[in-house]
Amino acid sequence: MTEVLIVGAGPVGLAAALSLAHQGVSVKVIEAEPALTEDHRAGSFHPPTLEMLAPFGVTEAMQQVGIRVPRWQIRDRREGVIVEWDLGLIADLTPYPYRFHLEQFRLTPILLEKLQAFPHASVDFGVAFVHAAQDGESVTVNGNLKARWLIGCDGGRSAVRKLIGTQFEGFTWPERFVVVGTVVDLAPHGFTPNAYVADPKEWAAVFHMPGLWRLAFPVHPDEDEAEVLADAAIEARLQRFVARPERYHVPHKGIYRVHQRVAKSWRAGRILLAGDAAHLNNPLGAFGLNGGLHDALLLGEYLGRVCRGEAEESLLDLYVRQRRAANVEFVQTQSIANKRLLEEADPAARRKSFDELRRVAADNALARDFLIRSSMIWSVQRASEVS
Numbered sequence: 001m002t003e004v005l006i007v008g009a010g011p012v013g014l015a016a017a018l019s020l021a022h023q024g025v026s027v028k029v030i031e032a033e034p035a036l037t038e039d040h041r042a043g044s045f046h047p048p049t050l051e052m053l054a055p056f057g058v059t060e061a062m063q064q065v066g067i068r069v070p071r072w073q074i075r076d077r078r079e080g081v082i083v084e085w086d087l088g089l090i091a092d093l094t095p096y097p098y099r100f101h102l103e104q105f106r107l108t109p110i111l112l113e114k115l116q117a118f119p120h121a122s123v124d125f126g127v128a129f130v131h132a133a134q135d136g137e138s139v140t141v142n143g144n145l146k147a148r149w150l151i152g153c154d155g156g157r158s159a160v161r162k163l164i165g166t167q168f169e170g171f172t173w174p175e176r177f178v179v180v181g182t183v184v185d186l187a188p189h190g191f192t193p194n195a196y197v198a199d200p201k202e203w204a205a206v207f208h209m210p211g212l213w214r215l216a217f218p219v220h221p222d223e224d225e226a227e228v229l230a231d232a233a234i235e236a237r238l239q240r241f242v243a244r245p246e247r248y249h250v251p252h253k254g255i256y257r258v259h260q261r262v263a264k265s266w267r268a269g270r271i272l273l274a275g276d277a278a279h280l281n282n283p284l285g286a287f288g289l290n291g292g293l294h295d296a297l298l299l300g301e302y303l304g305r306v307c308r309g310e311a312e313e314s315l316l317d318l319y320v321r322q323r324r325a326a327n328v329e330f331v332q333t334q335s336i337a338n339k340r341l342l343e344e345a346d347p348a349a350r351r352k353s354f355d356e357l358r359r360v361a362a363d364n365a366l367a368r369d370f371l372i373r374s375s376m377i378w379s380v381q382r383a384s385e386v387s
């Protein structure tokens, strides 16, 4: 019998599988789609994530294709740069003092290739999780797949989460986010490869990816999706953002609904949740997948110890407490605060926030604290303190 069955060959499922396989634990991943998906969502990785992926050779492989981003800005659409952060200030705390840009569809093939090197690991594509039943010894999925443990890494609409019947507490934002990829280089316009641009009507987030600059903007609830994505509307939106005489070439665009939700329970007996199946947040700050990978690698480590008989099953409850605390206390609050900062409509409140940011950036000790939090170093430390 396979020790661990994982639902979902997204980045979180594959990372959890890789951690388990590395420890000699037999693992099978089932994925509903016929192949890895070309998912354009996540693209910005923080230092702790690079540290956690390094022992598997994943960080080194990512470095061959992605972009290092040691400096990033918070800007105002009219005023320009408010502050520019330099992760060099925390170079004593991490071997990777930068954000790292690489789309998640370029990460999943790396994870899959590393996983396939293990004979006791397998990935079955075109197999959707429908149902599971468990007893004290094992979990049976779809009536024919048996494993000792099941991990649901099947994304925001997780069928595994629905099966365990837990509440997905939180809310959905009324506005959606439109993401546009253009080959036009924004560096000559003064943008660092990552920038957050405040504006009461149309804030923006900017990410330089390999060969592409990606921009995210809010879509107001009454706007029609097809109209927002029409070529002329995208062109007008980009020209409003940075005017140029030529048209923008836009190879990619998409609209996403955005949520702030955390599952009340992440474990039901032999079934556990990780990644988007357990929590969702808006992408401002780039915490969703990073946090999901932190879940995957901690759960992989703990479950590996349980499978090898080196730890009690109660270690899995510690996983839940630690990662749930990191998500609720940091990812949820900070991603909401980031969105509020960018969209603040009251001029006095905006001025106050910008003045405070400038004060923090001008003081090395305060700037270090800011970078420790925004780079997710604090949230990983906080999780490790939860007992």
Ligand SMILES: Cc1cc2nc3c(=O)[nH]c(=O)nc-3n(C[C@H](O)[C@H](O)[C@H](O)COP(=O)(O)OP(=O)(O)OC[C@H]3O[C@@H](n4cnc5c(N)ncnc54)[C@H](O)[C@@H]3O)c2cc1C
Residues within 6 Å of the ligand: 007, 008, 009, 010, 011, 012, 013, 030, 031, 032, 033, 037, 039, 040, 041, 042, 043, 044, 045, 104, 127, 128, 129, 130, 153, 154, 155, 156, 158, 159, 177, 179, 216, 256, 274, 275, 276, 277, 283, 286, 287, 288, 289, 290, 291, 292
């Ligand atoms: C616009 C946008 C930008 C973002 N940018 C960032 C960023 O820069 N940094 C960051 O950290 N996060 C970012 N995120 C969040 C990030 O995309 C997600 O957190 C991440 O994709 C979660 O990974 P996952 O593996 O948990 O889930 P997913 O990537 O959703 O993978 C789930 C997998 O499970 C499969 N599956 C689903 N149901 C079943 C089933 N029943 N049976 C079998 N398989 C199934 C799916 O096909 C899929 O392959 C962004 C999100 C958005 C919307």
